[in-house]
Amino acid sequence: MKVGVLALQGSFKDHVEMLKKCNVEPIEVRLPRDTEDIEALIIPGGESTTIIKLLIEYQLDIIIKQRHSEGMPIYGTCAGAIVLAKEIVGSKQPTLGLMDISVKRNAYGRQIESFEAMIDIEKIGKFPGIFIRAPIIEATSNGAKVIATLENKAVMVEQGNILVSTFHPELTDDVRVHKYFLSKIIR
Ligand code: GLN
Numbered sequence: 001m002k003v004g005v006l007a008l009q010g011s012f013k014d015h016v017e018m019l020k021k022c023n024v025e026p027i028e029v030r031l032p033r034d035t036e037d038i039e040a041l042i043i044p045g046g047e048s049t050t051i052i053k054l055l056i057e058y059q060l061d062i063i064i065k066q067r068h069s070e071g072m073p074i075y076g077t078c079a080g081a082i083v084l085a086k087e088i089v090g091s092k093q094p095t096l097g098l099m100d101i102s103v104k105r106n107a108y109g110r111q112i113e114s115f116e117a118m119i120d121i122e123k124i125g126k127f128p129g130i131f132i133r134a135p136i137i138e139a140t141s142n143g144a145k146v147i148a149t150l151e152n153k154a155v156m157v158e159q160g161n162i163l164v165s166t167f168h169p170e171l172t173d174d175v176r177v178h179k180y181f182l183s184k185i186i187r
Helices: 012-021 048-057 060-069 079-084 176-182
Strands: 002-006 025-029 041-043 074-077 085-088 099-104 114-121 125-132 136-140 145-150 153-159 162-165
Touching: 002 012, 012 025, 012 041, 012 176, 041 079, 048 060, 048 079, 074 079, 079 085, 079 099, 079 162, 099 153, 099 162, 114 145, 114 153, 125 145, 125 176, 136 145, 136 153, 162 176
Parallel strands: 002 025, 002 041, 041 074, 074 162, 085 099
Antiparallel strands: 099 136, 114 125, 145 153, 153 162
């Protein structure tokens, strides 16, 4: 099984390593043709403005939307969640708009740029959440379902075969979130 990791910018290497631990073949996606054989895609953390700009420049937005409409699961971590959101609060920046969430960038404030917190994920259980300049998911609509919260704010949301988390499971040794995501692949 081949799973793509968008490799334009950000922490894609950690997802690549995580996929290897899950016994799947990671494919670094930089150009539309790199998506040809993948059965799922991970959009990593990084700088969402840069990732979106490059996505559009390389016309990866079109192919990702098309592959998703044909059933390809997508998981976005942190900046990846922003890239997938329908709306960025206070910004007109385009996104892939595939998930019915509204996100606010860098919303935990400067004093607490990074922190760790134990969270409880539906169907997975307790999980160490690593948050780095994380966005806050302010609202969800339609079929977007909150599956983990921290202080009453959504930190993980699922909508059909799209999953987002505002934390970084790829920075832990715990493969459960990635395995959960991979279970969305229908073969
Ligand atoms: N602050 C970044 C952004 O807004 C996200 C940070 C991250 O992905 N770790 O794009």
